[in-house]
Amino acid sequence: MRICVFLSAADLDDRYTRPAREFAELLGKGGHTLVWGGSDSGLMKVVADGVQETGGRLCGVSVTFLAASARPGADEMVIAENLAERKRLLVEKADAVVVMVGGTGTLDEATEVLELKKHGHTDKPVVLLNTAGFYDGLKAQLRRMEDEGFLPRPLADLVFFAEEPAGALACLEAATSTAAAVGQGVG
Template identity: 35%
Template sequence: MKKVTVYCGSNRGLNPSYEQEAKKLAFEMVQRELDLVYGAGNVGLMGVIADAMLAGGRHVHGIIPQKLVAIEVAHKGCTELTVVETMRDRKWLMAEKGDGFIAMPGGIGTFEELFEIMTLNQLGYIQKPLALYNVNGYYDGLLAFLKHSSEEGFLHQAQLNLLIVSDDPKDLLNQMQGFQPIHMDKWEVRR
């Protein structure tokens, strides 16, 4: 794993710990000589993690659709800035460029990206580690819902097992680096 795609909010959130934890994640990535792929924003947690990675001397590849360049204030300091036509192009390029994925606290866009990577892993289009950086228990409610979905027969336990969850960046990256994919043919099919 050399490049990590990080999904996170274009807001900083109300609790200052979200910003602090974004910096901790960046520090740990810098220590491991990992580079960042992200949504190219200069605002919110996106700007925080990009600035911390750049300060650590790492390569930061920002990918943003033209329509959002002004809205999300595209980060002009990115080592590499790719402006694409659509959100679909952005998401696909971010999925393609990253060797693993981390969803930090964020909003609807972060949730969409998280679920898209879960789906791509499930269907075998990619086989890359996906992690939730569960700062302050941010994802506890979502994890409870995913467990409920599995208990109701709509989500394979094997897919849930692929989701790495931690509130510690060292543990998160250790688990990602030890990731072992599960092939779809090994999953139980419910009829």
Template identity: 45%
Template structure:
């Protein structure tokens, strides 16, 4: 079974539709026998994701920097909680621990994590699959910008796409789930 890394928001001030998709993602990970690797947070979509995985009997591995753990945002019910010194170490550890990456809705941190794995794949540091869940068109503007980067020559087009876009987690069943 795979270790699926999911990047998502720590915010709770967002539409319930994003929480619903996140819970469905968590349930699918657990039902398919996979392990969740995520940022180790108990708040926002991050917390909802971990809870959903565990409610369906799945295993969760959180990776969180000490500074955030001290602020008491860590999900202490994690099956394994890896504490790092920095955010950069957190990303490296999450990438190393995982077999595939899924990005749900999120803010700056989510974008940072997704762009890091995308860049590393483009440069040949890994060939792990990357999926972007475009809930209700959340990432339409970003996808347009990514296409603009290719179109204007700032990013080289690749024969095999570096990432796949889906609209809902159930579309991942049979691919990684």
């Protein structure tokens, strides 16, 4: 499976890097491909290292103004002209999406994929990895949007909140195997 991970390129505390590394190692050991922003710094580097060191593949999508910090040695590296093209390519190249901790760029990517899913432009599973309660506020806001009628689909149809890495990957694997079975006329 090709899994897009939206996350920070910042150097972060161990409470964020340890679970990110754990998730990355699960991806690599599972033979999955990481589709990510292509950076070789911060949390992006931690995840790319973990995937690559455990046998997974790397598909980076950087952007022109960040190309100098793109990871050397990725299996595939695409350089987009702008951030909009980068987001589009990240989602297109993946079978599923995981949102890890990050700043405004990560939040922008997360809300865009949720908006695409809300309107039926993608059916890819989306998981927010709520490391150390990082997305508790967003989870509460999305639930309020659902409760007050701002979402035309149930929140559970849009996103799954995982509290730990193994749960995030299990959700993705279950969703993609169910989709494959339905696509083959099973289920």
